[in-house]
Amino acid sequence: MDSGLRLSLYRTMVLIRVFEEAILREYHADKRPAFDIGAGLVPGEMHLSAGQEPVAAGVCAHLTAGDAVTATHRPHHLAIAHGVNLDRLAAEIFGRETGLGRGRGGHMHLFDPDTHFSCSGIIAEGYPPALGQAFAFHRQGTDRVAVAVTGEGAANQGAFHESLNLAALWRLPVVFVVEDNDWGISVPRSASTCVTSNAIRAAGYDMPGERVEDNSVEAVYEAAGRAVARARAGEGPSLLEVHTLRMWGHFEGDAQAYRTDLEGVPGRDPIATYEHALRSAGLLDDGQVKTVNEDAVARVEAAIAFAKSSPEPAPETATEYVFA
Amino acid sequence: MTEVLFPQLSDEDPNGEGVLATWFVEDGATVAGGELIAEVMVGKVTSEVHAPAGGAIHLAVHEDDVVRQRTVIATIS
């Protein structure tokens, strides 16, 4: 793989991690001493994507701003990798007037028409609108694609199955991505899913299915490349499942007492793993690692500062924007 | 004078009965050639009836009447 591409994937993953760590910091900073979910500058639920960076970086490297991405309640890594403006992303998470949704959507309801990015807090329900975006792209005579991302728990929801069937039936330019991070909140996949891999289910919907087992950004990149190319060529949808890693809780505040694999988590950090691989290949040294990190920190802290200095939406505007 | 016939909608039972479901014009109205004047039904098959000619229409049957296919339902003069 081209070394420029490898470094680009690494930089994207670091940017995501630095962003998520900053949000983690900001989220908890003013919820002490007792955790109050509704308090602070970033209130509400927070679902962070540390450990799932390879999926976002590997898939979105094949996309341009004209391609669509629909994501889940855990959307930040995909938003960042797909090029959503960092300032407006942060401002929306902070509920500010300058945010993507003028503070009305929040962290699970991010919409960016410039990059055709959207996300939803309802499990599996991001798949159907992706079909529609793909449908429109095709009708508009383009080779743009829609990437629809869910977790492994969503693969048991009705909309998932309906969407796979309809996308295959109508040969829509969709790439279905399943992030299998082992846990549907507290329920392991073995307790929710009758098959060991959702790639198996793809055959039931007349489309190719692949599973990347090791959360490797390069393996994701290769597999996503095949799926995106298929879609752009008008050959229809594919399913790509990635066995990835949820490094932190389902949501912030999740004590994860149910979780039996916590000890092994730090050793599975995909960024540390990839950094090691790039160092071994002579593509990264201490100085470069430091630079990548500092660049990411600078960008992220600027976005956080932008968010914090932005005005909150005025209460008297609460009922505005219901209708166009 | 032009006769308007109840269309034959059933091939298996060409003399079978149907229903004059809806008149779109009133008795004595002036209709244009091609204008939609009625909707009829045989079994579950429905069909629109358009005026074969222009003129004053006189209705020979009422709405909801049972009518044999190919009989006169109206005349246009």
Added chain:
Amino acid sequence: MTTTETPATTAPAPTASGRRLTTAKAMVEGIAQEMERDPSVFYLGEDVGAYGGIFSSTTGLLERFGPDRVMDTPISESAFLGLATGAAVEGMRPIAELMFVDFFGVCMDQLYNHMAKIHYESGGNVRVPMVVTTAVGGGYSDGAQHSQCLWGTFAHLPGMKVVVPSTPYDAKGLITAAIRDDNPVVYMFHKGVMGLPWMAKNPRATGPVPEEPYEVPIGKAAVVREGRDATVVTVSLSVHHALDVADELAADGIDLEVVDLRSLKPLDRETVLVSVAKTGRLLVVDEDYLSYGLSGEIAATVAETDPGLLRSPVRRVAVPDVPIPYAHPLEYAVLPTRDRIREAVHQLVRA
């Protein structure tokens, strides 16, 4: 609040040709003219292609526009209603049909959590210019899962407009307005107003319809009968029943004013208040369930504006919070029939 405002518009006089259509044909004509005018309009749903829609909502459209614009879908409401949402987000103008409103349970998330909320959640940055058409209503023994109206449920939830035509003229005008509207619009057509040959119909299911394209404004009620003694506020098939009762009672010297709401979201509260200010008596006739719905909303509108307008308590004739029964005598005991309307008017004017 002034009581001197002019009443909302009634349907304009028929065109010179006096051309009449059924409500179904008028709806189809409105859709066809918009599809002709705007290539981004397309229609999808179950049996909307060759069958023409099971309640004749798309008759002839497939032949005229082809399978790329009139599409039969699998029985996958979440998928195809969500597909419509995504296509609308990308600038197309889909019309998606939910065959029976009673089926909303299998796909409501895509409607109320996605279609209806995207514009707001995006701070107005993303529009969803789609229409959801759906058949509502009972009276032909289709039972509890195929006879509901449920407009109260849809109007209750923020972010989607809700329109309910009762006449052919309004059916064409409202579908045209709905398609052109940049917001999600739920267009609810009562099977009993469609003028179908195979279902008992009220003569008002056929009526004059201009040939040229036109819009009926969304959010504006129509005073379809002026009167002095009592106001009947209603929608859909019940408009026809109310007018039938009004014609009968005129002979008894009772002069009813009938308001056809036409839109439930936005709701034309002004027209209701002007009418009640004039008559002092209010009857709401609603084929949806009685409690927690449209009829309560109309009553609340008067109560929270000026209860002094009323000379007697509000009366409501609605389906009494029961699944709609199958057996004909039971079904007709719960529907808002002419008998129930007449009885309620008598109680209203006697009180």
